[in-house]
Each structure stands twice: as C-alpha cells, then as structure tokens.
Amino acid sequence: MDYLYFPGCTLYTKAKNFDQTARECSRRLGFELKELPNWTCCGATFPLATDNIMALLPPTRILANAKEQGSTLTTLCAICFNVIKRTNHLIQEDAEKRDKINNFIEKNYQGDLRVVHYLEILKQDIGFPRLKEKIRKDLGGLKVAAYYGCMLLRPVEEMEFDDKERPTIFEEFLESLGAKAVDFPLKIECCGSFQSVGSPEVATECAYRILHSAIKNGAEVVVSTCPMCTFNIDHKQLEIREKRLDFKSIPVLYFTQILGIAMGVDVQMLGFEQNFVNPEPLLRKKGLL
C-alpha cells in the first residue's frame, strides 16, 4: 500500500536527513511515500484562539487536496502531524467552521481522511513483529532514549496517538530494532519549541533538562520525531555546553535514521552531516556502521 505524504517545509531544508531516510526505509519495507503535489506550509501551529479561522485554511486546503488523491495522509514532522490531525478533527466536529472554511477555499472537505504518523504506519500497518523480521542489523542493545515531545501526544482526545502520560509506541519500535529503550521521566516534556525564537534561553534550559534526564538514566543516543525538538535538543547543545560546564554532548537522531541503521542503509544516505552532534564515532564504536 502506498501513502500520500506531506513532508512539510523543514524536511526540505534543515531536516533533509529525516525525509531522505524515511523514503529509503519505506522502499525497503515495501511501500512508497507518494508526495502530495503542490503542498503548502501547514502553518506550524494549530490556532488556539477560537476566532482565528484564518490559520485553519492552509491545513484544510492540504487535507482537501489530499482527499482528491487518496484516503490516507502521512507526515513525519510532529508539528505538521499535530496541526493537520487537529484541523481534521475540527472539520469533523465543527459544522459551522467547516462550512465557513470550505466556502472560503472553494472545496468541499468533510474530514473523512485518515491522518497517520509514520510511526503509526510502522505499528498498525506493518506491525513491529514484521518489522523485526526485516531488520538486517540488530542494534545490539544500544541504549536509546525515546523522546516523544508534546505534539504527537497532546491533546490526547484529538491526537489519539498513545497514552498521554505513559506512551509506549516509541519504545516498542526501538525494542523491535534490537535497541534497549531507556525510560526517562522527561520523555513527554516540551523542548521549548518556538520559544527558541521568543525566549532562547528558556528553550535552552528546557532542552538541557530533557537531555540531562535522558543521560542520567543511561541513554547513549536520544531519538526524536520532530525537527523542532531536534533543533532544540541537538543544535542547541552548543549553548548548553556554554552554560553548563558539566554537560557532555549526546547524539540526537531522527527515528527514521535509527531505523535506517537497523535496515542496513548506507551511511552516506543517513545524512549525518545535518546532525549537530556527530553520531558516527559512537555508532562505529558499537559496530553499527
């Protein structure tokens, strides 16, 4: 089965490695990510002010266009997933706003598209036991901290992704690759998100707390599902090191990169040049490259 795929803007620039590895892994797993034609930015935040209908137009347009092409839309970026899935939910529930938006964008979208995250495809459509069979390189108990962040999980009634306080899908995924999932208390905590633009120092502190918690619980690598989180917990390690002298860097990978390693994807295809903390020395030491 092929999936309509909405990459989102950051996967075309700062997170090419995320996009590239996902496409390659899909091919190896026997399905294709069919890129949605003429996609636009999703808006990057779901509008929380109830009178801000304008911000719902781009995600609804994306959904309406996707509906014309197929029945399932998938994304990798957790923020895009959150915006698109919440908008889909709103279109289903709120008839007044649905009509207003449809009139404005000249579409007739009723909210009848299945919006799934890539991890959900792996769990629900492929299945982790089957994924395990396709693994070419067992991760040999590499200690990986699964960092969920907020966007996949909350609000739980609309995202319907996993338990809001104790999610397990990410750990199940990592265990199926042969990694040892490290449990740590801040796995569902916010990385500071767009505060890296508004109050950069606050975001740096949030990122530090998350990484510190992961390291303290024995993590060798942190895995993320979101280019926003990855910027805060990977690239901002530069600022963290300046502020916290005791801090030791830890590599941060996208979950598709770690999937790629396990599936034996060539190291050139893994796109480590975009990771701030180079994971190669650790992975070589563990015999995974």
Place this chain on the structure above:
Amino acid sequence: MKIELTRQKVHNDFAKKVELISGQNLFACYQCGNCTAGCPVAFAMEIGPHEAIRYTLLGLEEEVLGANTFWLCASCLQCTSRCPKGIDIARVMDALRMVALRKKERQDHIQIAEFPEGFLERVPQIAFISGFRKFLS
C-alpha cells in the same frame, strides 16, 4: 507586587474577552495549581498560569498583560492535559497573547530586525513560522 482591587476592575470586561477568545470557562478554575506544577517553563514565569487565571478573573488586566507568563507559554498543552477541571489553559494563554497583540498600539513581542547575525540561517523555519504567529501583532 502590590495589587489593588476595585469594584470597577473586578467587573470590567477583560475576563469576558479572554473567555470569548479562548472559549474556556475561567470560573471553573479552583486554583489547584496543577498547571503551574507541570509547566516546563514555569521556572522563568513571573506568575504561574493558575495565578494568571485568577488575576484575569479579578479583572487585573494590567498585571496579567504586564507579566511574562503567557509570552513564555510554548503551547505544549501539558497544563491542558492535566487540568482536573477540563480547562484548556493553553488556549487561555493564547487568548492573553491575542488581547495583548490586538491592542491598537500593535506592539510586537519580538523584533525581527534585532535577531543576532546568523540566527535566521541556523533556526529551522517551523520555529519562525510558529514564533511569528505567536509573537507578532
């Protein structure tokens, strides 16, 4: 901070405005403080989210809008997910932001021209797009 309550303030339309934009019933709040306890950025806030709600109910517009609380909210929805009274507190924070940004002075919270050199090249665009939506009038 010295706070002065007057009958006039308590009955002004500030709370109503926030309730209207957020779509939330602020009077449901019983000040348990769960939101502030779970908030990942509460350490940097001048008043916690539960206090911002109480202030809003008392009509203390100047005090709430003068605090950094709602500007620091990253809309992570931890407060919303843990509120025992079902208040979507992240929506309340966004409504406060909207009230501040929609004033006729139209003062932006961040100044793009003042970004340090190399900042635009380094930060991913999702950060800018969401940041601009939250901080610009």
